[in-house]
Amino acid sequence: MSEKFNVMLIVIDALRADHLGCYGYSHATSPTLDALAADGVLGENLFAPAIPTQPSFTTLYTGQHPLTHGVIAHGGEAMLAPTAPSLAEHFLHGGYHTCAVDNLWRARPWFGRGFVDYLDPSLKHTLPVAVTCEEMNDSIIKWLRVFGADPFFMLIHYWDPHYPLLPPPQYRGRFYDGRNPTDRGNHSLDRWWQHPVGLLARNTWLRTPAGRITDADYVRALYDQEIRYVDDGVSSLMQALEEMGLSQRTLVLIMADHGASMTEHDIFFEHYGLYDATTHVPLIVRWPGHLPAGRRLPHLLRANDVAPTLLEAVGLPAARGMEGTSFWPLLTGESDEGGHDWVISLECSWQASWSLRTREHKLILNRELDPCRHFWPSRELYNLQKDPLETHDLAQTETHLADDMTAQLEAWIAAGAAAAGLPGDPVAAQGITLGRRG
Structure with missing residues (x-):
C-alpha cells in the first residue's frame, strides 16, 4: 500500500458488549456506536485474554498473550521486557506520527513506548478515571488540527463507563423508571452492602442525601447513562473527523479492555471474574470505502489479534513476536475463514483464575480462594449455548x-510457562494482587 492512511484505535474502558444496541440491548445507550457498526464491521465475539486494565492493555499493545508478555495482574510486580513487541513503535518505524491520549503511563512506563506525543488530559484530576470525554476530545481535536495532515496512529482511551458511575447531570434519570432508589423495601443490593470490595463506592457515589442506594437497577441505569455519555463523546469526535476531511482516510477501530459485571455472580459494578460480562468486549471497525457496511463477524477473536490486524490494514508487516492472528481478511470480506476455536483468559488481581472458552462451553479454574467472599468452587463449567x-x-x-477441558487448559498453561522460562503457573505463583493490597 503506497499511500498511507490513518489509524485511530479507541478503547472504551469497562464497556461490556451486551449493553450496546448493536449487540441487542434494549435501551438506547449507543446510537453513535450502533451507526458506526452499521456503516462498518461488527465483531460479535471478541474476548479479552486478560483482565483488568493493565494486563489487558499490555496484551493489546504487544499482540501477545499475557502468559508470554508476563504482565498478568493489575498492580503486580512484573515489568514488560523492553524487547517485547510494541504496536505504537511499529507504526512509528513505519513512518506514522504516533499519539496517545491516555493516562496509563502514570501506572506503568511501557504504555508510553512508541508514542511521539502522549497527551494526558487527566493530569489536573486527583483520580485519573475522573477525566471527562470533553477534556479528552479537546486534546484530540487540537492535536488533529495541527498534525492531522500527516499519516498518524492515535490511541484514545476513554475512561467512562468505568466506575465511579457519575454521569453528567443531563444524563441522570435515563433508563430508570423513576421509583425511589433508596427504598428500604428493595433488597437487591443487600449483598453489596455486606461486601468487602467497593467501600469507596458504598461511602461515596452509592450514597445520596436520602440515604444509601438499595436498588440494583438504579446503579445499572447509571452504567447505561455513562455509556450514552461516552457514546455522545465518540459522536463529537467522529463529527470533528468529518469536518476536518479525515473520515475517509482514517480507519477507526473501537473496542474495550474489559467489560463490567453489574450484579452477575454477586459481582457488583466491578470487572473481575472470568465470565462473559467482563471478558466479552465490543469490536466495531469503520473505514469508508475500504470495509463493507453492515458486515458482522461471528468468529471467535482475541484482543491480541487486534495489533496484527491494524498493521495488515495499512500494509505494515506484523511485528516479530506478536502472537495474535490478523483478522483483516475477515473484515474486508476477502475470506470467511478465520478466528479461533478457543480463547484462554486469566486474571490475578481480585481473583486468581484461568478460563478456557469455546463456542459451546467455558471452563474456569480458580487457583486461590478469593478475598471477596464469593466462595466459588475450584472448577466451574458452563454450557454457553443453553446457559x-x-x-x-x-x-x-x-x-x-470438565476433565477433558481441564487437561487441555493445564497442558496449554504448562507449555506456555515453559516457553516463557517460568517454573510453573504464574497465576498460581503470584496469586491475588489487588485483594491483598486493598
Missing part, C-alpha cells in the same frame, strides 16, 4: 467434559 448467563455450573455433573 449464556453462566448460572448453572455443570462441573459436578459433566465431569468427563
